[in-house]
Structure formats: structure tokens, C-alpha cells
Amino acid sequence: SQTIHQWPATLVQPVGSPLSLECTVEGTSNPNLYWYRQAAGRGLQLLFYSVGIGQISSEVPQNLSASRPQDRQFILSSKKLLLSDSGFYLCAWGAYNVLTFGAGSRLTVL
Amino acid sequence: KNEVEQSPQNLTAQEGEFITINCSYSVGISALHWLQQHPGGGIVSLFMLSSGKKKHGRLIATINIQEKHSSLHITASHPRDSAVYICAVPPSNAGGTSYGKLTFGQGTILTVHP
Numbered sequence: 001s002q003t004i005h006q007w008p009a010t011l012v013q014p015v016g017s018p019l020s021l022e023c024t025v026e027g028t029s030n031p032n033l034y035w036y037r038q039a040a041g042r043g044l045q046l047l048f049y050s051v052g053i054g055q056i057s058s059e060v061p062q063n064l065s066a067s068r069p070q071d072r073q074f075i076l077s078s079k080k081l082l083l084s085d086s087g088f089y090l091c092a093w094g095a096y097n098v099l100t101f102g103a104g105s106r107l108t109v110l
Numbered sequence: 111k112n113e114v115e116q117s118p119q120n121l122t123a124q125e126g127e128f129i130t131i132n133c134s135y136s137v138g139i140s141a142l143h144w145l146q147q148h149p150g151g152g153i154v155s156l157f158m159l160s161s162g163k164k165k166h167g168r169l170i171a172t173i174n175i176q177e178k179h180s181s182l183h184i185t186a187s188h189p190r191d192s193a194v195y196i197c198a199v200p201p202s203n204a205g206g207t208s209y210g211k212l213t214f215g216q217g218t219i220l221t222v223h224p
Contacts (some may be wrong), residue, residue: 034210038151044196044214059211088151094210099143101153 006091006102013109019064019078021105023091026072031093033074035066038088047089050074081109100104112137112199116215123222129184131218134195140200142180143212144171147194156182156195186223194219 003026014017025031035047046059048066056066063082066077074091086109091102113136123129133142141160143189155173157164159180164171168187173180184191198212 032210043216044198044212046211049210090153092210098158099155099210099212101145101155103152106151 001091002100004091004093004100004102006105008105009103011105011107013081013107015086015109016080017085019076019081019085019107021076021089021091021107023076023102024072025074025093028093028095030070030071031095033068034092034099035074035076036090036092037092039084040087044090048076059101081107083109086108112139112202113211114197114199114215116195116197118206119216121218121220123187123220125188125222125224126186127222128188129182129191129220129222131182131195131197131220133180133215134181135178135197135213137202138175138178139202143198144180144182145196145198147196147217149193153196164209184220187220188192189222189224192221211221220221 006023033050036044037047038044048056048058050056050068053068053071063085064076064078085106090106092099115134117132141158143158144156145153146156158168159171159173168185170183182195194217196214196217198214200212
């Protein structure tokens with residue numbers, strides 16, 4: 001069966017520090033992968049999606065970047081975090097019109 | 111861009127009550143998701159439906175494509191149903207990669223008291 005792992009679950013980082021959130025998928029190959037963010041008091045928003053290794057599309061301009069170094073690995077990064085980057089980040093994979101979400105990573109930037 | 115509106119924003123119920131959450135969208139779509147977000151933040155996909163009705167346990171989801179409206183019903187509600195319920199729609203031309211490019215409603219916070 002397919003599973004999706006996302007870590008870390010919780011992260012507290014100072015402004016200006018780097019960020020790396022990781023998402024891996026098991027039990028499927030060549031999945032479509034997505035990063036979403038839920039800022040405090042706001043709805044979910046798609047940040048990035050990827051259809052394959054090294055292929056990243058960005059939906060909104062921002063301080064973050066994404067990479068897909070392996071077929072089942074999707075990484076969300078920042079070189080210097082801003083206060084506004086705080087929020088709940090969700091990874092998801094999609095295939096055959098089904099979306100499966102990871103457990104999420106809660107980022108607090110202080 | 112699709113506009114997705116949910117109502118109500120907050121819903122409080124007593125255990126055993128029948129719950130209805132509504133979702134309307136502005137642009138025709140091929141399917142719609144209902145998601146449940148637990149207090150810890152994790153999201154579970156409840157339904158993906160493109161027509162008619164789907165049922166899973168005490169949860170029932172309906173969609174009317176012509177009216178651009180969907181409802182999520184919970185029968186015999188229980189305190190463990192307390193969560194945020196979110197509807198989400200893909201682009202009208204969804205297919206392949208664009209299927210995950212969802213527009214989300216703002217969510218309905220459901221609290222069920224014992």
C-alpha cells in the first residue's frame with residue numbers, strides 16, 4: 001500500500017535561519033507531488049507541485065523553494081526564513097485522481 | 111480562478127444531531143474533495159466525488175454539478191467528529207498534474223458536545 005512520510009512534525013526556527021522539510025512516498029512510482037501551506041487563520045494554498053525528478057512548478061511567489069532529487073522524495077527549503085513563513089505545511093501525492101496527504105509539519109518562525 | 115465558499119464557518123452540535131456542511135463553487139468542475147483536518151493538523155481525504163452521492167459510515171457527501179454545490183452530512187454525530195471540514199476543487203480542466211492544484215474552502219469548524 002502507498003504511504004507518505006513527512007518530517008519534522010514540528011519545527012521552531014529563528015528568522016533568517018534555513019529550512020528543510022522532507023516528504024517521501026512509498027508504494028508508488030512516479031507520483032505527482034505537492035506542497036501546500038496553511039497560514040494561521042487562513043485556508044490551504046498550493047505552493048509547489050512536481051511531476052517528476054527535477055521538475056518543479058511554483059504556484060505563488062515566495063521565500064521558499066522546492067526540489068525533487070529522487071522519484072519519491074520532495075523537499076521544501078528556504079535559505080532565510082521570514083516571520084511570514086510560519087504555518088502548517090502539508091505534502092501530498094496524487095495519482096488516478098486520488099490525493100493522499102502527509103501528517104504535516106508545523107513551522108514557527110520567531 | 112474558482113471561488114469556493116463553505117457554510118457555516120463554525121458549527122456546534124450536541125451528540126447525536128444530524129450535521130450538514132455546505133460548499134459552493136463558482137466554476138464548473140469534474141470532481142470535488144471533502145477533507146477532514148484533525149485538531150493536530152493532519153488531513154484525511156474523506157470523499158472525492160464527481161456526481162450523485164457517496165456514503166462512508168456515518169458520513170454522506172452529495173454533489174450537484176449543475177448547481178455547483180456539494181454537501182457533507184454526518185448522521186448521529188459524535189464528539190470524535192469534532193474537526194475542521196474542508197472542501198476543495200481542482201481546476202475546471204483538471205487532469206494529470208493539475209489535479210492536485212486544488213482551491214480550498216476556508217473550512218468549517220465543527221464541535222460536537224457530549
